[in-house]
Amino acid sequence: MYPFFEQLVARIAAPFVSQARRSTRVWQCECGQSVFFRNSQCLACQASLGYWPDTHHIGTLLPAPVAGQWYLDGQPELGALKRCANLDTPAACNWLLSADDPHAFCLACRLNRTIPDLTFSENHLRWCKLETAKRRLVAQLLHLGLP
Numbered sequence: 001m002y003p004f005f006e007q008l009v010a011r012i013a014a015p016f017v018s019q020a021r022r023s024t025r026v027w028q029c030e031c032g033q034s035v036f037f038r039n040s041q042c043l044a045c046q047a048s049l050g051y052w053p054d055t056h057h058i059g060t061l062l063p064a065p066v067a068g069q070w071y072l073d074g075q076p077e078l079g080a081l082k083r084c085a086n087l088d089t090p091a092a093c094n095w096l097l098s099a100d101d102p103h104a105f106c107l108a109c110r111l112n113r114t115i116p117d118l119t120f121s122e123n124h125l126r127w128c129k130l131e132t133a134k135r136r137l138v139a140q141l142l143h144l145g146l147p
Contacts, residue, residue: 027058030073037139038132040087040094050083050096053107056143069099084109090124091131108138
């Protein structure tokens, strides 16, 4: 009886097993360490990481010949990229932009109209949490093809 069910499950699942996953929450650094959506640096090898929203991919960044520009490892066709200007703020944005993009901020950070008063130390953590949630939402909307 069990072989029947195993065969049935295998036949039903076969079309889905071969398909690439539409979305993932865990990526791999070049060192093999798992990295996640909000990581801007690998915890194992300290490699710089960035999120490229066009492909919904987090990857290792390789320095380009021009200072402040990077290449996404394994995707040379993207050309030179730059990091969002909010990387070094409490927002800690890890998103990437094309190097020739006139904006300093990524698509998600350009939605900001007001930021909290950073003279209050507790606002640093609050802004970081808020921005992380906003980036997740924007990434999901982009992945779904919504405006």
